[in-house]
Amino acid sequence: MKTKEIVVPDIGDFDKVEIIELLVSEGDTIAAEDSLITVESDKASMEIPSSDSGVVKEVKVKLGDYVKEGSVILILETTQSAEVPTSTTAPAETQVESVDSADKEPAESASKPANQKSKPAKPAPAVKQSPTANIDEVSFSKAYASPSLRRFARELGVDLGKVSGSGRKGRILKQDIKDFVKQSIQHSSSAPTNGTALGVAPMPEIDFSQWGEVETVALSKINKLTGEFLHRNWVTIPHVTQYDEADITEMEAFRKQMGNELKDQGVKITPLAFIMKAVVAALKAYPRFNSSLDSSKQNLIQKNYYHIGVAVDTPDGLVVPVIRDADQKSLVEISQEIRELAVKARDKKLKPSDMQGGCFSISSLGGIGGTKFTPIINAPEVAILGVSRSKMQPVWNGNEFEPRLMLPLSLSYDHRVIDGADGARFTSYLSKMLSDIRRLLL
Numbered sequence: 001m002k003t004k005e006i007v008v009p010d011i012g013d014f015d016k017v018e019i020i021e022l023l024v025s026e027g028d029t030i031a032a033e034d035s036l037i038t039v040e041s042d043k044a045s046m047e048i049p050s051s052d053s054g055v056v057k058e059v060k061v062k063l064g065d066y067v068k069e070g071s072v073i074l075i076l077e078t079t080q081s082a083e084v085p086t087s088t089t090a091p092a093e094t095q096v097e098s099v100d101s102a103d104k105e106p107a108e109s110a111s112k113p114a115n116q117k118s119k120p121a122k123p124a125p126a127v128k129q130s131p132t133a134n135i136d137e138v139s140f141s142k143a144y145a146s147p148s149l150r151r152f153a154r155e156l157g158v159d160l161g162k163v164s165g166s167g168r169k170g171r172i173l174k175q176d177i178k179d180f181v182k183q184s185i186q187h188s189s190s191a192p193t194n195g196t197a198l199g200v201a202p203m204p205e206i207d208f209s210q211w212g213e214v215e216t217v218a219l220s221k222i223n224k225l226t227g228e229f230l231h232r233n234w235v236t237i238p239h240v241t242q243y244d245e246a247d248i249t250e251m252e253a254f255r256k257q258m259g260n261e262l263k264d265q266g267v268k269i270t271p272l273a274f275i276m277k278a279v280v281a282a283l284k285a286y287p288r289f290n291s292s293l294d295s296s297k298q299n300l301i302q303k304n305y306y307h308i309g310v311a312v313d314t315p316d317g318l319v320v321p322v323i324r325d326a327d328q329k330s331l332v333e334i335s336q337e338i339r340e341l342a343v344k345a346r347d348k349k350l351k352p353s354d355m356q357g358g359c360f361s362i363s364s365l366g367g368i369g370g371t372k373f374t375p376i377i378n379a380p381e382v383a384i385l386g387v388s389r390s391k392m393q394p395v396w397n398g399n400e401f402e403p404r405l406m407l408p409l410s411l412s413y414d415h416r417v418i419d420g421a422d423g424a425r426f427t428s429y430l431s432k433m434l435s436d437i438r439r440l441l442l
């Protein structure tokens, strides 16, 4: 029996690559073309196959070693050597998978250089797919995993595009695939129709730099959390937005008058305080808006307290601190509290408890501009009021057009809990309260 040094073959443009997986050990019987090690460069990982079959006598490398063409991987007691045609002794290209390239079956990729961008792969004809396989070839091809793990994933019908990699640089490991399968089984048995599987096509990855200069800016933690939260609410709650407007001519006159009177005390009453008072009155008149669906979705939890969230725009993203017991606070108290919470939000000093327990939220863009918008419900609340910029408008009073200051209102509500008629009643009521603020005293 002869021994032979198995070396790293021509690996294309790569100078030195790190060994990130050892796929064989001493005593293993291997066939020609079996993968021996996985190596990784900055951009790609590749499996190095054996040129011969035989028994591994001694492994000459270890994890973390750097190798190049000609480095000895192991000593093999060969059972077959020259018989293996050189064309199949694995030039590096046959096993190279670029991190950002498409998945390549060996036969298809044999002629492609290592870094070439590839077309989305066709499903592997030679690999038997699981009957439940639902693989998105585009995202599968972009996943960062070795060829052997790709085969493993295909055998299990796992879409690698949905698996999070826990390895270096997000590389997918075998354990990640196993964990994904376990989770899928648990998920499908516990919540088969929870509505989160939308089955929509994934967004393709786009290289924007092909059209001009670009830079990548990381999202803030708040951006990411808010994004997930808003996305969930948008896709799981059937939103309807009711638009209306309120005549706030008298309210603004009163606010300005009070502002002048309270100026010396350093007090400023914001329009938002009036809107919050009117919202509380409307919540009392239409209590369904002050409820949440319970987790079974069979009952409403009706709240007898009035904690109102206010969307605050900060350099790091959107946060929604809550004014507690707004029904028991004066316009001045509410104004001061909104200001304090907005300052705290912008100084990143809000505590989680400052943002919990809200019954209903207000998103005011009035100080900025706009005519109307569709606010996204702040679940588990069932409605949110968007406020846009007030504008002086000609309003017909029965005899003539009169200049009136009109405030645009956009109420989004959860149509599982609130019917359209109640949505319109709620905004009409709000409008009536804001148009004649004396009613807020009642």
Ligand code: CAO
Pocket: 269, 270, 271, 272, 310, 311, 312, 313, 314, 318, 342, 363, 364, 365, 366, 367, 368, 375, 376, 387, 388, 389, 390, 407
């Ligand atoms: N129409 C016209 N002017 C308005 C107005 C309205 N609806 N609301 C407020 N204004 C005016 C105020 O009168 C004030 O002007 P003066 O200084 O001349 O009196 C100015 O705008 C600023 O108002 P304010 O200081 O009282 O602040 P505010 O109540 O408008 O807003 C806050 C406070 C915290 C809500 C706000 O700073 C903010 O962060 N808004 C953005 C919220 C947001 O991003 N929502 C989007 C969520 S969905 O992505």
